[in-house]
Amino acid sequence: MPTTSTPARESQLSTALARDRLGVASVVFFVMSAAAPLTVVAGVVPTGLAVTGLTAISIAFLAVAVVLALFSVGYVAMARHIANAGAFYAYIARGIGRPFGVGAAWVALLAYNSFQLASYGGFGAIASPLFADWFGVEIQWWVFALAGWALVAVLGVRDVAVNGKVLATLLVAEIVLVVIFSFADLFTPTFAASSAPLDPSSLVGAGAGALLVMAVTGFVGFEQSVVFSEESRDPRRTVPRATYIAVALIAVLYAFSSWAMISAAGGQAVERAGTEGPELFFNLASDRIGTAALHLGHALFLTSLIAAMISFHNIIARYTFSLGREGVLPRAFGRTVPGTGAPKNGSLAQSAVGLVAILVYAIAGWDPLVKLFFYGGTTGGIGVLLLITVTSAAVIGYFARNPEGEDAWHRLGAPLLGTTLLLVVTYLALTNIDILFGVAPGSAPTWVVPLAFGVLTLAGVIWALVLHRIRPSIYAGIGMGARSVTSGFSLRDTGAEAAQ
């Protein structure tokens, strides 16, 4: 229904705009395809079991869902009031301050790039044994990773709408497959309903932070719902509903399938995950399901990773685009491919980063599954957790200054509760970082990852302060995305900049 002030007679403009806009289902589809369910269930969960040795993952998914739902109350409310609602840094720039906004933008770029690289590693590591099995050919993991990379690089500058349809089809197939395989788990001979995955006491025990970050990693993508806050049929209902539905669906799907998987392993989940890796999900269900379904499952696992790659690539390219439009990054990043509307230079830059990372891992001979897929996913998970936590605080800050149009629950109650819980989760995550990476306390990943986020934040803050001094008009537009120009035509000469 039209949402603008009700005229005496039907407004053609409102009706036409409403008809053109997205409903709840489209937004849920989009958000869930970014979450790539099969990648999480078959990839993140077994690898996480193996690396951390923790089994209480189902309860962690449910707990994180509650925290994220609380966070979303204020998040989707603020999305209605600000420009560029698709990017965390816009909230932080408006709610806390522009310098921290730029810091957050850098953190977001690292976090999403970590996910992106993780999916290249996962794709290579999983495709390589599968092809050996299917066709009897031994091909290095990085060959597959490069193939996936090339596909994403091409799709990144091609028609975006095609990507959307592909993602939606794959998503439905993935969800159906996860549900069928999980039910098959219930009928395996080794199945013994386990209470360990649902043990709430583990959420305060040792390793709780590691579990929670793994769970957060599974939900990443839910935050993208707000991209459509201005494109949705009813700004007050569509995006909030879609967000809560997506979070709930993801939570139930993940909690159930990881419980079924761990139960089906009959007390051997951690050991089996260690030896079988992502195959655990497929092996457990294979007893009850024909080989055809197994092959289909494997194929969908690969497409799920591709879907994750495409989603993260699109997110990164758009973050870069938005920063380019603002002038925080060089203006050339604000360019699109005219014929497709794809953010050209943002996409190309991401592809360059991906190529370098794959080549470095290939030459150094590092393990793609643990060192790229799991470490990358975890690094990204920590980054997104930090961003969500700071964004939650920014929501409180924003509504303290602009309370109009929202009630106390949306402005203060839920954000305050959400921020408190998120601070606890962040604290647990950072103190459990050694368990999370499965390394000795004090070893490299435990301090490199937080340090990297810290350094990027600081660099962003400093860059913002530099802009404040030398380019006040750019500083004023930080967080506004494309709309940083509406105070007057920007008249930026991107072509000349690119040529320099």
Place this chain on the structure above:
Amino acid sequence: MATSQLPLADDLYLAAHDSARGRCLLTPTTLGLGLAAGLLAELVLWRRLEVQDTRLTVIDERPTGEPATGAVLEQMLREGQHRLVREWIAFLAIGVSTDLVERRLARAGIVQRKEKRGLLGTKVRFVPTDLSTAGWPGTRIRIAATRGELLDIPDLVLTGLVLATGLDQHVLVTLEAHERDHLFDQLRRRMPAMLQHLVGHAEAAVGDAVMARRA
């Protein structure tokens, strides 16, 4: 001084199409947004509209006597409760602006309707009747920039919209750095503030469409 021959939005439409085969160089969404801003700019040039910051004001209700802008003005008068620039750009961009401009160009005999039967039904396209006319708006801006000549107001807005839609990657790509500088200097100094705002809104609308994956 180079002169514009066609209404502003028509010139933008031609600039947005490959002059060899009549293929559109922009996505339908971006083309719609550019043409929407083009039609609004025409109404500003007709002295029917004013743009202040984010809002439009109708300053003269008399019809323009020209069907495309006339239709937009009429609709605007019917919908007095909607006065945000971005609302109108968004509304006109949903097929309305492209349709109005295509029909106006067809009436003038500059494009013709071509039906192409494919597997999935018939596709209607508009292709330029005379390819040299079709390439003219882009050429005109380029020539003025190369010779360091001054553009008139409609052509300044056209150049602004070429930049806002990303068409400059086709239209202005051959310019030298100093020619670009000259062109940008003109846009900054000679385009009326009201029209600069309008072009800014168009640019933001194109950017927002990219962010929302609708471009």
